[in-house]
Amino acid sequence: MKNRIQELRKAKKVTQQELADALNVTRQTIISLENGRYNASLILAHKTAQFFGLTIEELFLFEDNENL
Amino acid sequence: MKNRIQELRKAKKVTQQELADALNVTRQTIISLENGRYNASLILAHKTAQFFGLTIEELFLFEDNENL
DNA sequence: AAAAAAAGTATAGCACACTTTACTTTAAAT
DNA sequence: ATTTAAAGTAAAGTGTGCTATACTTTTTTT
Numbered sequence: 615m616k617n618r619i620q621e622l623r624k625a626k627k628v629t630q631q632e633l634a635d636a637l638n639v640t641r642q643t644i645i646s647l648e649n650g651r652y653n654a655s656l657i658l659a660h661k662t663a664q665f666f667g668l669t670i671e672e673l674f675l676f677e678d679n680e681n682l
Numbered sequence: 683m684k685n686r687i688q689e690l691r692k693a694k695k696v697t698q699q700e701l702a703d704a705l706n707v708t709r710q711t712i713i714s715l716e717n718g719r720y721n722a723s724l725i726l727a728h729k730t731a732q733f734f735g736l737t738i739e740e741l742f743l744f745e746d747n748e749n750l
Numbered sequence: 751a752a753a754a755a756a757a758g759t760a761t762a763g764c765a766c767a768c769t770t771t772a773c774t775t776t777a778a779a780t
Numbered sequence: 781a782t783t784t785a786a787a788g789t790a791a792a793g794t795g796t797g798c799t800a801t802a803c804t805t806t807t808t809t810t
Contacts, residue, residue, distance in 0.1 A: 615724070615725060629785085629786065629787085630786075630787065630788095631785095631786080631787095638749075638750070639750070639768070639769085640768070640769055640770075641786095641787090642768075642769070642770080643767080643768055643769080645787070645788065645789090646767085646768085648787095649788080651767095652766065652767055652768085653723065653724050653725065653766090653767080654724055654767080655721065655723070655724065655750065655767060655768085655796095655797090656683070656721050656722055656723065656724050656727050656738070656742065657683060657721065657744070657748045657750055658750060658767085658768090659724050659738075660738075660739070660742075660744050660748075661748075669737060669738070669739055670724070670727075670728075670737070670738045670739060671728070671737055671738060674724065674728075676725070676728050680725045680728075680729075681706075682706070682707070682723065682725055682726060682797090682798080697755085697756060697757085698756075698757065698758095699755095699756080699757095707798070707799085708798070708799055708800075709756095709757090710798075710799070710800080711797080711798055711799080713757070713758065713759090714797085714798080715797095716757095717758080719797095720796065720797055720798085721796090721797080722797080723766095723767090723797060723798085726797085726798090750767090750768080
């Protein structure tokens with residue numbers, strides 16, 4: 615599953631550190647999410663979507679056949 | 683974070699086993715989600731929401747101050 | 751009332767989301 | 781060109797989502 619975090623963060627002119635602080639996670643977490651190392655938890659997904667004023671489904675691009 | 687899984691599952695007259703099969707998880711996972719033992723992963727949340735024809739935000743009731 | 755189906759509890763184990771720390775590389779500012 | 785800020789990599793550790801197996805309790809059916 616891909617996401618639009620990096621794209622939207624840059625459009626908002628926010629650094630990884632600033633986003634991390636706003637979401638109460640570490641910068642590592644933001645890097646890993648942006649670079650597709652792992653998927654966000656449900657709560658983090660929701661907080662991130664709220665930060666950008668979107669729904670989870672708008673921020674995260676779900677494909678069919680995602681195996682958990 | 684609470685969710686409406688049990689309520690919607692019963693309304694649809696589906697057993698935990700049937701829902702588990704439809705989502706490709708075990709019955710234990712459904713029981714644990716319904717009884718609030720843990721939160722769904724993002725992908726499972728999405729598949730479950732799709733099963734009920736809802737968005738994630740409609741199926742899962744996010745509160746403020748959820749600490750990851 | 752007895753049998754069968756559905757729901758629940760318990761525990762051990764694995765995978766991965768997230769943290770922490772430390773170091774390197776790339777981009778921006780002076 | 782040098783410095784500084786931002787982004788990236790690496791690796792070990794913790795907590796939890798999910799599986800698997802086995803057993804018990806509740807609900808439904810006959």
